Amino acid sequence: MKHKISKLPELAKLANYSLLDNLTADPDATETGHDHQPREVFSGHYVPVLPTPLPEPEYISHSKVLFEELGFDDKLALDPDFIQLFSGDVTNLPAGMRKIGWATGYALSIYGTEYIQQCPFRTGNGYGDGRAISVLELVANNKRWEMQLKGAGCTPYCRGGDGRAVLRSSVREFLAQEHMYALGINTSRSLSLFVSKTECIDRPWYFEDSRSHDPETMVSNPVAISTRVAPSFLRVGQLELFARRARTMEHENALNELEQIVEHLITREYQDIAAQSPIPPRLTPDKILLLATEFRERLTSLVANWLRVGFCQGNFNSDNCAAGGYTLDYGPFGFCELFEPTYQPWTGGGRHFSFLNQPFAAETNFKMFCRSLEPLLQTQPEASEKLADIGDGFKAVMQQKLEKMWTEKLGLTAYNSDLLINLLQLMVNTKVDFNMFFRKLSHVPQHVSALEKSFYMPASEELQQQWTEWLQTWRALVNAQDNAEKLSEQMKQVNPKYTWREWLVVPAYQAAAKGNYQLINELQQVLNNPYDEQSKEIEDKYYQLRPETFFGMGGVSHYSCSS
Ligand SMILES: Nc1ncnc2c1ncn2[C@@H]1O[C@H](COP(=O)(O)OP(=O)(O)OP(=O)(O)O)[C@@H](O)[C@H]1O
Ligand SMILES: [Mg+2]
Structure with a gap:
């Protein structure tokens, strides 16, 4: 050992x-x-x-x-x-x-x-x-x-x-x-x-x-x-700080410091790029372009993943956007339970950082990232133009990543925009729990009744009818008749069963303030195995819709202070 x-x-x-x-x-x-x-x-x-x-x-x-x-x-x-x-x-x-x-x-x-x-x-x-x-x-x-x-x-x-x-x-x-x-x-x-x-x-x-x-x-x-x-x-905001100084030549070393921080970012977070040629020789325009392309790749994947699991970062400013393309700053974040496209738990966050707007917030941060690299390409018009193209390309790459994510989430082999839009509309109209719904769907049900446990309200007859139709279309597209078991396994790997539910976390930090850490340990165990089936006891406690009393409750459904 x-x-x-x-x-x-x-x-x-x-x-x-x-x-x-x-x-x-x-x-x-x-x-x-x-x-x-x-x-x-x-x-x-x-x-x-x-x-x-x-x-x-x-x-x-x-x-x-x-x-x-x-x-x-x-x-x-x-x-x-x-x-x-x-x-x-x-x-x-x-x-x-x-x-x-x-x-x-x-x-x-x-x-x-x-x-x-x-x-x-x-x-x-x-x-x-x-x-x-x-x-x-x-x-x-x-x-x-x-x-x-x-x-x-x-x-x-x-x-x-x-x-x-x-x-x-x-x-x-x-x-x-x-x-x-x-x-x-x-x-x-x-x-x-x-x-x-x-x-x-x-x-x-x-x-x-x-x-x-x-x-x-x-x-x-x-x-x-x-x-x-x-x-x-390193955050996008870090590069931004040095770029602001370089742009206004705030001190004589400003451009050099920007270059150093970008080199440092490459060494620390982008080893493949660093390995292409050791630094020094100093940062080349090619490396800068590779960096922008790779960050775009990571950031779009990251945000597609956030949407996949119902995560809302809440305050996706440039200073909360890690330049290595990972999630940073867990202050005002939350996980969407009742599905709302504009879900935003942080009262200071506004709609622009809300759940389904995160791809746009990411794009804005990416543009700031590119803008921060520009001073390094001042004397390289061709590379500058390429950098602008990489910035403009964000939307298309983001869209690709989102399509791939939804395709996998639905167990499809090809993206189907009508099917997805109908589904999201139905989810909103029916008031469903985001993660529980997709987990239930991962069992490849034959009837709507098997999805109903994820509905916050009984569905009207009209909605039931629409669900039945949607389910039939979906089942045909995924070839559910012949493929249910394999499909279910596959879908369960992208549709977690146990996700963050704020009302189940609140008691843990409250007990901790009194010196009892048992719930924290329990939550660690549950949340560290989100895709697994866990015991019946855990299922009964943690795979549950948010009880009505927690809707609109300060500190649970929303919070203004995250520090
Ligand atoms: N209690 C505090 N004392 C001093 N500075 C603070 C405090 N709370 C927040 N800040 C600073 O205010 C800024 C904005 O706060 P924000 O809530 O985004 O960050 P954070 O949660 O502290 O930090 P991080 O982004 O590092 O996770 C940050 O730069 C942070 O360091
Ligand atoms: Mg912060």
Whole structure:
């Protein structure tokens, strides 16, 4: 059996900090990392920052799946040195590990409009990782990972915030990342979750059983640190920040810094492109075009997958769009239960980030990504034009990916737009549960009655008739008569049975605030195996329609605060 890492000094041997070696730091940063007040950062990729440890941290959970992948023994999660590090104390680390963390700046554009208003200095120089601090980069099983504490205290980008994350949002992020991974969707991953036994902070939140749209009160919740893991945490907003500076020549090194960050993105997230020719030689126009094409490929696949499982990211701005093409920022997200094309759980998100609008939101982020590469092709008109074509090509690639997704979801061999549109219309008219409906359909039923468990209301006779017709057409197209078993197996692999249901997650974070973590463990188990049939007990509890009482309930059906 392969040796597994169970102590921090062994883990330290895997440490490998490409970021700190290759990229420029903010020249105004202090070496000590005592840099916790909002301030402008004018250049450089990162600021060294000392995380603020959780007082009296307590272990809640870790991802066994990710531990396995990294070669970590489960015992490591309870090792006092491990707990110390991943609850924010980097002062006492073994040799090989740096006793400092780092935070990065990024820009924000909302639906294609560049913003600086969110920055306290109205320049954009004070926006970035306000409460996320990376503490480690390592190479495990030939893969490079960056480990980032979320809620580890203030950074220069904290904008007057407290730098903390409450337990509620940390539990959600911790569970959701691994759930998405289990659903087969690219995402940042969860390593561990620790809570403070003594520190609490207030956030705007809802009264119990609230029907209010906006939070009515401040609610105290323990602070927590979840550690997320990804090949990098580079966002479209990051490139955007450097491109804005390059465009206006804000400082003499601005274009060079943009080039560096793009090279860094390629090294960290696009190894196939990096392998084509080592960097340096410096970034070539060909590489830039390959990067744009590959990101387009990943982003369109990602969003098609989101739609496949009913996921709504909620706030798909450029600063929440990972340049590696994976899901990032599990704050205002939600999973569509009752199917509504404009489902959006975050009250601040508006329709443009709603469920079926996500392909357009992605396109806007992609255009910003391309725009951020343009300054690097200033002297290359031909390559510039190609880049514009890649941007314009987004729609067609997105459409292809969506068609493929719906085709697979319906078990068809070819896309059938009439069939799909009729179905979506019927789903809306009948008020069906998105994921439960597709799972029931994956059993290749003969009669509508087998789908009815996924309906939130009894279907009228007229609707029943329409369903019967739709089902007949579908069954004929998938050749259900001769093919049911194989088809069912295939469809179940893309139509999950167990997906995130907010009303089943709420009790888990509520119990956790009282020191009981059992429901979190149970949810991990259920959500980590979304395509499997699980026990009858689990089915009765988790494969259920949202009870009526949770509709319109603040904090369950919608939320305004995600931090
Ligand atoms: N409590 C806080 N203290 C300091 N900064 C914060 C706090 N909450 C959010 N921010 C910062 O505000 C910005 C917007 O917040 P948003 O909710 O998108 O991010 P987040 O959930 O903290 O971060 P991420 O995108 O890293 O998952 C981010 O740059 C974030 O770092
Ligand atoms: Mg964010």
